[in-house]
Amino acid sequence: MASRRRLPTLGLALAALLAACGGARSDRGTGVERVVLVVCDTLRADRLGLYGYPRGTSPRLDELARESVVFDEAYACAPMTVPAMAGVMTGRFPQEVGVTPGNFRLIPAEVETLAERLKAHGVTTAAVVSNPVLTKRGSPVPGGFEQGFDHFDARMSQREKVRTAMWERPAHHTTDAAIDWLEGARAEGNDRFFLWVHYQDPHGPYTPPEVYAERFAGDHQDSRRVPVGPDKLGRGDIPHYQNLDGEQRVDVYRDLYDAEIAFFDEHVGRLFDWLRDHDLWEGTLVVFTADHGEALGEHEYWFCHGENVYRDVVRVPLLVRYPRGVGAPAAELGPDGVRRVSALVGHVDVRPTIESALGVDPGSRRGRALIGADVPTGRVLPQRLLPDKGRAKWEALSDGRYRLVWHEEEGRHRLYDVLEDPGETVDLAEGNPGRVRAMLDAFKVYEAATREGRAAQAAEAPMDAERLEMMRKLGYVDGEDAEAPLDEPDGASSGTDETR
Ligand SMILES: [Zn+2]
Structure with a gap:
């Protein structure tokens, strides 16, 4: 049995992890x-050329990628528009700012948004959003995504073709509206601004203009047929x-989804x-990012999001084009000439x-x-869908x-190696209890380290030495030894399930 040293406190693990979690910093000048x-709604990273998709859906974004840094493993906080975008605009987990569950609880007035903070620092703020759930829809309740925007354009120009109660604005009108605002800002000589443009096109129903639908009508590799269900769940x-x-x-649906992406891509290029x-x-x-992805049949979920937290609905594209003189993070130059970062990032990194x-x-x-x-x-980093x-x-x-x-109905963790198994089909949890517990412990440390008032939080929580060692071996402390083998023996201590 390993000798029991005096138990380190969570504070020690914190000290090791603070650099990894990142604290406040400023890059003035x-x-x-x-x-x-x-932001493009409902856009899976793996349907873009810059992430290896071969169908030519995204020539303009692929072009942008060649002068950007592409983040290969980027995650939303949640698989639905409002909580996901709340993560972007607050830099916090949506539930801790009161935005969850569902799409109906918008950012409360007392929460400072990105736009409010930038406006307070003299930056002009403008938004052009084309998903109706991002607006307050006339609600007298204070708050919402409008907070802090000098200009907030949520004019939906047409009804959706299937769920006709919903209005949306297609990509060509979204780009036109953004350019209208830019023209006005230019006329005023205002070139210091924050502009958020939120496109809606790949969100179902998949109804691209006919010319795009024809271009992506392909040879069908997958001959399956699935019945139309009675609800919006998409489960089976x-x-x-x-x-x-x-x-x-x-x-047919997958082709039309691709066609919607191509339509969006052309107009974001404008x-x-x-x-x-x-x-x-x-x-x-x-x-550039998406609010969340879309299930295209994985785990028997069809053409939906907001129903689980598998990778296809929470992994998002993320690329950042850094102007000259701005330090981009260290990245690897790929054979396609694109600089890539493979380390984990998330929507919570966008605001800072x-x-x-x-x-x-x-x-x-x-x-x-x-x-x-x-x-x-x-x-x-966590991704959640609350009850x-x-x-x-x-x-x-x-x-x-x-x-x-982890799904409440199932009550146990599944573990996937997304490098080897991007579709998350092979559950590795049973043979790797050490990694399961180390990930839970590492999240506990990250959660405490990035919470407000973290010094007080860090002081008391004890961390078992063996568990800390397990975290270190598996790469969750200082990023060391990230290549440790998967078949680590189970540690001795029992874990509490912090992610529930
Ligand atoms: Zn969305």
């Missing part, structure tokens, strides 16, 4: 004049809001062209990145600025290679 944050059947005239062939043509590209930090770029102290939050330093290894309307809770932890997935 970075040379960034403005930030354009582009097609959600009713996706129903395209009773169509059951799954590859936004980038406008910035280049008007000499605004050079000093612009561009951040934007704040740092504009010279605003990001303060203490869950994420860290992806500017000027190595992206830390050893982090563990809502009878739906059981889902939680996941990602470390950049492994993912722990």
Whole structure:
């Protein structure tokens, strides 16, 4: 039996992990004049050329990637629009700012948003959003995503084609609205701004313009047919809001999803062209991501999100185009000429990145600025879907290679190696209890280290020496020894399930 030293406190583990979690830092004088944050709703990273998809869905984003840093393992906090975007705009877990469950609880008025903080520092703020759940829809309740925006354009220009009660704005109108605002800002001589443009197109129903639908109508490799279901869940059947005239062939839906991406890509390209043509590209930090992904049949979930926390719905594309003179994090140059970071990052890193770029102290939050330093290894980030309307809770932890997935109905953890098994089909939990517990422990440390008032939190929580050693061996302390074999023996102590 290993000798029992005096138990270290969680504070010791914290000291080792604080660098990995990232504290407050400021990069005043970075040379960034403005930030354009582009978000595309419901866009899976693996459907983009820059992440290896071969169908030509994203030539304009692929072009942007060649002058950016691409983050290969980036995660949303949640698989639904409102909690996911609350993670982006607050830099915190959505549930801790009161935004969960579902899409109906918007950011409370007392929570300071990214736009509010930038506006307070003299940055003009504008948003063009094309998903109706991002607006207060006339609600008299204070708060919402509108907070802090000098200009908030949520004019939906057409009804959706299947769920006709919903309005949306397609990509060409979204780009036009963004350019309208940019023209006005330019006329006023205002070139220091934060602009958030939120596209909606890949969100179901998949109804791209006909020319795109024709371009992506492919040879179907997957001959499966799935019935249209009675609800919006998509579990084993097609959600009713996706129903395209009773169509059951799954590859027809997948083709149309790809076509929606291509339509969006062409029009986001026009936004980038406008910035280049008007000499605004050079000093612009561009951040591109999605709010969440989409299940395209994985785990028998069809054309839906917000129903589980598997990787296909919480992994997101993330790329950052750093203006000249702004320190991009260390990245590897791939054979395609794209600089890539494989370490885990998340939506919680977006806000501190934007704040740092504009010279605003990001303060203490869950994420860290992806500017000027190595992206830390050893982090563990959560993705959650809290109970809502009878739906059981889902939680996941990602470390950049492994993912722990827990569903309340099942009551146990599943462990996946997403490098070897990106679709999360082979559960490794039974043979690797050490890694399961080390990930839970590492999350506990990260959670405490990034909570407000962390010094007080860190003082007392005891950490068993063996568990700390297990974390170190498996790469969750200082990023050391990340290649430790999977078949570590089980440790002696029992863990509490902090992710529940
Ligand atoms: Zn969404």
